[in-house]
Amino acid sequence: MTEPPKKITDDPYGAAILIRRLVTEQGMAYWRRYLAAFALMAVSAAATATSAYLLGEVINQAYVDRNVRGIFMLSTVVLAIFVAKGAATYGHSVILSQISNAILANNQRRLFAKLMSESIGYFSQRHSSEFLARLTAGATSVTQVLSLLINAVGRDLLSLIALVTVMVMQDPYMSLFGALVAPPAMIVLRKLVKRIKGLAHSQFHGTADIMETMQESLQGIRTVKAFTLEQTMRERIDASITAVEQTNNKMARVSNRASPLMETLGGFAIAGGLMYGGYRVVAMGATPGQFFSFLTAFLLAYEPAKRLARLNIELNSSLIGARKLLEIVDSPASEPDDSDKPALQLTDARVELRDVTFAYRPDEPVLKRMSFIAEPGRMTALVGPSGGGKSTVLALLLRLYEVTDGDILIDGQSISGVSRTSLRRQMSYVGQDVYLFRATIRENIAFGRPGATEDEIVAAAKAACAHDFITGFPLGYDTPVGEHGTQLSGGQRQRIAVARALIKDAPIILLDEATAALDSESEKQVQEAIEHLCRNRTTIVIAHRLHTIMHADAILVVENGEIVERGRHDDLLRSGGRYASFFRLQHRETAPLTLAPLSASA
Structure with a gap:
């Protein structure tokens, strides 16, 4: 009898469930500040797209109309746009950093409070370095996940939409070249995600092993010196460090495998756009400003598109740490709060x-x-x-x-x-x-x-x-x-x-x-x-x-x-x-x- 297919909700710490929890339980508490950051991101995205659109107008004013006054006015507008973009970028970066710091501090407090509600038996089964790793890497991973999501939606997606709009306005047919990049890229990136999850697990536990050896060596330094265990401890930590180094190298190779494909596909799209756009200017009478505006928007859109394509890889890597944190926070306390019980009343202390x-x-x-x-x-x-x-x-x-x-x-x-x-x-x-x-x-x-x-x-x-x-x-x-x-x-x-x-x-x-x-x-x-x-x-x-x-x-x-x-x-x-x-x-x-x-x- 075949087993029924697994549902996305079967794993309480699956990617989709974790992301939903982090957004609803932690992100929503700061929705007003996120809304302000989104508004500033929208200003930044609009400024980026507008600057790409105006570049075409500048080219036409200079090389077609030869209008010096028009060039001066457009240059002033571009300057104002970049000043506004700089202010908006500064504003949303500061707001998101403050939110991340607040979430990080809150998760560190939650984990420490949870550990203080555990019994002695709970700690006797684990090494303290594990909790240090969860406190640092786990709490940081939560903020990384939320930052990735917010930046992906607010910065990259809004910028991509605005720039694609400019591209379509300038030439809808030429915009199809950019769309050709997406399907093959998604197929490759999907295959890399599973590999990333396993490596991220090894990375976390390897880091915990390094912290364990470091902590034991320093706390037991008298014993280490007395028994001349310096070389033994060096060998222990060297083995852990080497394992983490190898895992990090594998992670680097796997996570960056998409880059050659993305660059190659992007090159095909840009080359095709250049050929088609140049042909339209030379043979079909299109304005050079239209061509330069499209090309600028396409080049500006390439980076946010690449970041969005890599989002799944980066999310799954960061979700491992968030999972390690929530596994501790979610587990029932082995020494639950019993403050509702009556207080001990002493008379003789028998x-x-x-x-x-x-x-x-x-x-x-x-x-x-x-x-x-x-x-x-x-x-x-x-x-x-x-x-x-x-x-x-x-x-x-x-x-x-x-x-x-x-x-x-x-x-x-x-x-x-x-x-x-x-x-x-x-x-x-x-x-x-x-x-x-x-x-x-x-x-x-x-x-x-x-x-x-x-x-x-x-x-x-x-x-x-x-x-x-x-x-x-x-x-x-x-x-x-x-x-x-x-x-x-x-x-x-x-x-x-x-x-x-x-x-x-x-x-x-x-x-x-x-x-x-x-x-x-x-x-x-x-x-x-x-x-x-x-x-x-x-x-x-x-x-x-x-x-x-x-x-x-x-x-x-x-x-x-x-x-x-x-x-x-x-x-x-x-x-x-x-x-x-x-x-x-x-x-x-x-x-x-x-x-x-x-x-x-x-």
Whole structure:
């Protein structure tokens, strides 16, 4: 049984559908400004056609009538026409540029807003360079498509119509020579479009690969240098660049294959027009002005006609980027807006996990019916081997992922039933890998609570034991931290992160191995800062260094997604189970221990 023929509407990102969407959804918002641009384009087209028509009159006045006054008057009119054309061209070019800039900015905002509505899982499946490519190339392609359409209709088509009108007025029979160019040109160009689409896809993905290698090499420059991977990274990016170069060369060859045909056909048409027009002047008594006017109009019409003939190729090339942008914008958000849900109302900040099961991939559970309660104002510590599911607990509390089964409650309210924004505002998070934005120290601390005063920022820094080293910098709180905070040491970054968490003043604190990567001196300073942060707050802390949580109110040993032991430090040591073996192992490795543990009030 044969399949029914595909309809043009079967592909939601087909050329026709995409063009209609871009025009109706984005172009129509600026229809008044487009109308003004069209009017100016019409003036420019009329000026071009009028100048071609008047050239014939000038020739007749000079060589037939020998009228100097007529030549002077026509020359003045031509000057006025070109001044008007210049002003009109300037006007519509500025208007179209402003529209393009507005559409570009709007699409960049739309894409970024869409990315901010996606879950952590969405990003874990893709490389960030892909989004950068879609943000730049995709948003730019939308403006290119609309500009191509507007210029094709407003500039090229109007100019072509006006010039063809002059040609027909001067000699309708000779105008047929120009029409002979169109059919063979359309046949060739139609065959090139499919080839262009495939090359444009390869071009986009190749560019994304270059950005990926560049980004990874620069962000991991310490690792690249330490492992002498410079040549390896050069080879990787060289392979991507070579692939894109080859694709661009193929694109250049394919997209320009029409040029020799167009030029040849145009040559035949011009040669035929010259022969026929010259014959009419010599043998049939036609005026030379009529012949020159026709020839000028024909030559002026050749460029807009050629651009219109290539329009399909250029549109399909640009539509690839527009498609890549809209694929992201159109996809349903993996973390949809839930601002209509009630806000989390805290009384005691009591956190409870009730039979929570979670899996990143089907049939591979990371947490298995986990249950525990983090009591208000107390510290609950999660310890155990790596990969047991401890960090996943914090991610679920922040609703970076949704539980597969079971429930998480805060003061009796299921966190899935409240808005994410209200939930996350009640929590402060400090992780092992601190992320600082490329800004000043002041700005990074203030990200914890936008609008914080200078006094509040300084107070948070002092409580985080960061004020002294901050004021030791020549620029103080205005010191730039560099990309990812690379201009600060690990301990300094951690204390800035603690200050950012302190200024947020959230009742629930989440700490994910906040001192694991620090030396002993830095760890002592960060631990002192964390004491201030956790005081009288519900705290859930993940720790590998067990001496940092010896005075926690509850210690939970997590293995393979389950809690295998729970209790206080002394009780767990006396029981001689998994915690005791972990502690004895670390105590032998690090003895004598001299660092002060967190106080019981923490």
